[in-house]
Amino acid sequence: MSWFKRGDKKATSEPPASPIIEAKAPAPAAVTMDASSADLDALATLSARKTPDELADLFLVMEEHLNELELEDIQAVMAALRQPPPLVERLSGGLDDPEELREAILSSPTLSADVLRVVNSAAFALTSSISSIEHAVAYLGTTMVRGLVLQSTVGQVMKFETDVQKAAYMRIWRSSYVASATAQAYATALNLEQPSIYATRALLVNIGDLALISAHPELSIIYAPKTGLLGRVETQQHDVMANSAVLSSMLVHQWGLPQDLCDALRHSLTPLTWTPDDNERSTQQQRDDLILYLACRVGDAVAYSGLKDIAEFDVLAQESPDFFYVPEYLRRLELGGLLRVLADRSHGRRVQQIVDTFGG
16 A cells, blocks of 8 residues: 555665756656556555545535625635736646747746746755756756746735735645646656646646635635645635635636636546545546646645655555545546556656755
């Protein structure tokens, strides 16, 4: 039951490569999506557990469940935000080519300066300064730089004034960065087309959380260290009658971003409360939902639980109700092989480097 652990502990002392180069990894030669009989037995055992009361009692709110007054309240939250610059739409479609990304950033002098300021801040603790956008892209890779650009553009449309808000904002973004790198690693291991699409979804999945703390500063406390997803969703739905997935989906729709992105964010919480039997989405959609969900839980483990080494994270050993339905999804979708592939440190090196870069 330790598929997600990254094997040999001696490898944990291996220093990260520098700079962080985002080279295209070759497709794994022997990736199988089949789980062994022992794996299936372990998943079946975990799937047979009694549903925790707090999870059984939670009804996941979707946009169609909101009445007219509740929708007006959510729309009021979004109306308080300014429209983001057109670059956000380009970023949501990929911008995988380093040269295209560099040119897009350079089209905005303010954005260029902001990215360089963040890259050279104490958060990265670089041994030498980065003096150009080209250098930043080459050093950090397109995934992280896209994240920095999104962080900068989102910061322009939302307000974070109190210390509690700002601390929550940084934890939410740290989770997003790690989730983005993890989602890209998952998609690459599965030989899916355009892994960057999965990375972009993970970068934007928490946009609703940011909108929430911008409009309701008092809710920033639910993003404190050691908090869990289930608790956050319960509080969100109690206080604003919706959750971050509803807000994220409606927000990116309002911004005119692609419909497939809206759909992915809309269902980003379904593996938390929907059983596979209750899930009417297609097998491919459920697979994509689970990839995003698991990537985000890794990001949360770093941002909220202080995970230092992803090699220590065993998804099947997690006792939190946030993971309760994961074994059954893995069994039904035959994704046990994915976890064994990711147990190979070479598939997680990029993720761990981002954790190390942010001092996770």
